[in-house]
Amino acid sequence: MSSGGNNNTKAAARVDAARRVAIFGGTHGNEMSGVTLVNLWVQNGAEIQRKGVEIKPFIANPKAVEKCVRYVDTDLNRAFTQENLSATGDDELPYEVQRAQEINRMFGPKGSAGAYDVIFDLHNTTSNMGCTLILESSKDAFNLQMMNYIKKAFAPASCLVLLNEHPLLKYSTSRSVAKHPVGLEVGPQPQGVLRSNIFEAMRVILKHALDFIELFNEGMEFPACTVEVFWVLERMDYPRDANGNIIAMVHPNLQDCDWEPLNPGDPMFQTFDGKSIHYQGSSTVYPTFINEAAYYEKQQAFVTTRRETLVASAVRKA
Amino acid sequence: MRPVLLPRLCRVAVCGGTHGNELSGVYLVREMLKTETRREDGESASVLMVLSNPRAMQQCRRYVDTDLNRCFTHATLNGPVSDGTPYEIMRSRELNAMLGPKGSRAAVDLVCDLHNTTANMGLCFIAYSDSDWICLHIFRYLQMPDTPMRFIHFDVSNKESYSLYSIGKHGFAMEIGPQPHGCVKSDIYTAMKEGVQHMLDWAGYFNSGCLFEGGLVDVFTMVKNVDYPRDGETRNIMATIHPRLQDRDFCLLHPGDPLFQTFSGETLTYNGNEPLYPFFINECAYYEKGIALSLARKKCVTIPSIRAQTEEEEEQASEQSFASEEEE
Numbered sequence: 001m002s003s004g005g006n007n008n009t010k011a012a013a014r015v016d017a018a019r020r021v022a023i024f025g026g027t028h029g030n031e032m033s034g035v036t037l038v039n040l041w042v043q044n045g046a047e048i049q050r051k052g053v054e055i056k057p058f059i060a061n062p063k064a065v066e067k068c069v070r071y072v073d074t075d076l077n078r079a080f081t082q083e084n085l086s087a088t089g090d091d092e093l094p095y096e097v098q099r100a101q102e103i104n105r106m107f108g109p110k111g112s113a114g115a116y117d118v119i120f121d122l123h124n125t126t127s128n129m130g131c132t133l134i135l136e137s138s139k140d141a142f143n144l145q146m147m148n149y150i151k152k153a154f155a156p157a158s159c160l161v162l163l164n165e166h167p168l169l170k171y172s173t174s175r176s177v178a179k180h181p182v183g184l185e186v187g188p189q190p191q192g193v194l195r196s197n198i199f200e201a202m203r204v205i206l207k208h209a210l211d212f213i214e215l216f217n218e219g220m221e222f223p224a225c226t227v228e229v230f231w232v233l234e235r236m237d238y239p240r241d242a243n244g245n246i247i248a249m250v251h252p253n254l255q256d257c258d259w260e261p262l263n264p265g266d267p268m269f270q271t272f273d274g275k276s277i278h279y280q281g282s283s284t285v286y287p288t289f290i291n292e293a294a295y296y297e298k299q300q301a302f303v304t305t306r307r308e309t310l311v312a313s314a315v316r317k318a
Numbered sequence: 319m320r321p322v323l324l325p326r327l328c329r330v331a332v333c334g335g336t337h338g339n340e341l342s343g344v345y346l347v348r349e350m351l352k353t354e355t356r357r358e359d360g361e362s363a364s365v366l367m368v369l370s371n372p373r374a375m376q377q378c379r380r381y382v383d384t385d386l387n388r389c390f391t392h393a394t395l396n397g398p399v400s401d402g403t404p405y406e407i408m409r410s411r412e413l414n415a416m417l418g419p420k421g422s423r424a425a426v427d428l429v430c431d432l433h434n435t436t437a438n439m440g441l442c443f444i445a446y447s448d449s450d451w452i453c454l455h456i457f458r459y460l461q462m463p464d465t466p467m468r469f470i471h472f473d474v475s476n477k478e479s480y481s482l483y484s485i486g487k488h489g490f491a492m493e494i495g496p497q498p499h500g501c502v503k504s505d506i507y508t509a510m511k512e513g514v515q516h517m518l519d520w521a522g523y524f525n526s527g528c529l530f531e532g533g534l535v536d537v538f539t540m541v542k543n544v545d546y547p548r549d550g551e552t553r554n555i556m557a558t559i560h561p562r563l564q565d566r567d568f569c570l571l572h573p574g575d576p577l578f579q580t581f582s583g584e585t586l587t588y589n590g591n592e593p594l595y596p597f598f599i600n601e602c603a604y605y606e607k608g609i610a611l612s613l614a615r616k617k618c619v620t621i622p623s624i625r626a627q628t629e630e631e632e633e634q635a636s637e638q639s640f641a642s643e644e645e646e
Contacts, residue, residue: 039554040581068605069379126498190436190498192602196558196579245348249504270504272349272511293500296378 010224012314015142017217018117018180022056022107023048023206025122027077027174028294029064030191033202034122034184048206050214060103060121060174063095068192070294071096077121080172085110100174108177119178120209122202125187126293127302128256131159131201134183135229136176138165143180144312145222146212153208157201160259162288162305163229169303182209188256191293221316230259230286230305237299239269239277247271250291250301258288262304269301319532321623322451323631326525327427327488331366331417332514334432336387336482337603338374339499342510343432350514363521366426370413370482373405378500380603381406387431391480395420410482418485421476428452429486430517432510435495436602438565440466441509444491446479447471448537452488454621455530459520465509468568470597470614471539492517496565499602524626532623538568538595538614545608547578547586556580559600559610567597571613578610 025038041048041057048055059065061076073094084097085104093101107116131154133147151159162185164170175181184205189198216222238246248269254262261284262268269277279285285304289295292302332350334343351367369375371386383404389395394407395414418425441462445453448471457469470493476484483489492513497506524530546555557578558564563571571577572593578586594613598604627635 036581126501188498190496190602191500192605193436193498193600194555194558195564195600196561197564199558246345249345249502249507252504252508255504272345272507273353274508291501291503293498296500 010313012221012223012316013141014318015216015315016117017317018053018142018213019217020054020056020116021118021120021210021213022058022116022178023120023122024058024060024174026062026065027060027121028070028075028123029061029066030068030070031122031124031189032192032194033124033186033189033199035059035065036194036199037122037203037206048210050210050217052217053213055210058107061096061099063099070191073097076100077173078171080104080110080174080176084172103174104177110177116178118180118182118213119175120182120184120206121173121175122206123183123185124189124191124198125185125289126190127187127258127288127290129160129185129187129258129288131157131205132183132185132288133159133161133205134185135161135163136165136170136173136181136183138163138229138231138310140180141313141315142216143182144227144310145216145225145315146180146182146209148225148227148312149212149222150205150208151227153211154205159205161227161229163231163308163310166232166234169232169235216315216317219317221314224314225312226309227312228307228309230288231308233285233304233306235300235303236268236287238296238301239271246296248277251276254287254302255291258290259286261285262287319622321529321532321625323627323635324452324624325427325487325632325635326626327363327452327521328525329366329426330363330428330430330518330521331368331426331486332430332432332518333368333370333482335372335375336370336431337380337385337433337499338371338376338382339378339380340432340434340497341500341502342434342494342497342507344369344375345502345507346432346510346514363427363518363525365518366417368413368416370431371406371409373409380499383407386410387482388480390414390420390482390484392420392477394480413482414485420485426486427488428521429483429489430514431481431483431489431491432514433491433493434497434499434506435493435598436498437567437598437600438496439493439567439597440468440495441513442468442470442491442493442597444470444472444481444483444493445489446474446476446481446484448473448539448617448619450488450490451621451624452524453490454535454537454619455524455624456490456517456520458533458535458621459530460513460516462509462512462516466568468597469535469537471537473539495601524624527626527628529623529625532621535619535621536616537619538597538616541594541613541615543609543612544577544588546605546610547580555605557586560585563596563611564600567599568595570594571596 025034334347
């Protein structure tokens, strides 16, 4: 790649080199690809070494990993709010809040100049999302360029980008401690299960991500590019009765159809006695996180997204 | 040949949530409790709907203290209890009182225990006997065009039998996958709902005196379990189910076929001396039980024609057994 393509009239944005990178597995203790990869790399990190950068594999929620549950007291991947990070109470705080504070000390503080440059957070989902990169800011040119690089390197296999910048739905993830948070979500895989194809896919995506960082740190300029993203719109809950019990399931026509268009009038849910409930929105949306087991308690059957193309400015190491 | 005469199925139990995160059965039993449909055809069986492990269901976990579906041995059901007795053992006694006692005349006639698996097994019946004609006939009757079905036999004596369905005079687990734990997939739910419906229909017809012709049924008898290769010290698994085996439940596995793939990409092969049928491939709940997959032999079982005893025949049969008990 050369610097300054034909339509690159602006100078590349200067971004600090990524010198400190972490790879989190087990933010949810029963999402096995990340747990297994991080354990492997803690024992032998040769595969994740890159020149000019310190890369730390890290088990984010060891107690949950040991019990093979998503969390012990509260979801670690929602726990990194300013309120939690500054809470006092030590041992009386829920385990994951204590853990969030510890992670913030080790890899943050969140929002400060001393925070880690990049955290990759490895997740699995029961949804048929394939390989997905999760972006938290549409303005993070470094992350957008990384994701563009990964998508191209992974092709022809598909790796899509989900952007969760919604003011209400955005949540305080463990990776948000870093300057450039990157979520890796690969599915479908049941909780507590390790599937070889899912494991290998995540491993390859991470390899490309670390390659990008190495190239970037060496001074390579990445020209302006476009990145297609799926931008989170709204959360759709299951239909429930007056007592809050679920009364319908994801419709068989929607099950496993992550990223495919859902048009107004398309079937969305099926009641337990076989009736269809249809999507009542006014325009076509692209659903994802369809039937994620962990989201039943979060009142979410799926999220809707819109497709958008973002422009990423050229970037170069500062 | 004359049909085998068997007592009517007066009481049938349908159990869901024996594992609290196997949701098809949880939702199905909840729905059936809501609608409480009564059987109208023939001689009604009284149908009991049971949510077996409410505490585990509430937490959406397999179990709270210990696996409920291992708590039904005679020893566990009748052993001593204390304040420290695990929740599931107390619950197994409650269920035994409700549906049993196991081994007694008061036990329900048929238990159908609903389960889900993360393995790609389609719909399976799991039973302790390969000659329980009731279970085998129900299986045969159930054949559903879109759902692969198999009959799995665990050759465990009545004394050692440990599952909930062993409480009934007849019993089997209806196991459907693949479904992640904590999730309900509509196609899996629908298959289970139809399966239970057909089973109850069959019981109604059976009780009303229908003759069911005999025939042949393929039965898979469990031979052994295979664990993951594990690290000697940490006991952590060191390989995944090989991609060429993943999701290929009931596809014959030959000696030399790939079994596992280590994290460094090496293939480990099946080194048994006979081809066997794998099932429960990569069932999440079995990691802690040291089971990566189970292996079975297939055989063809001839099942006789059967018919329910009339009231007269039932009286005669019970007089005879009373007389032989007296002799003893």
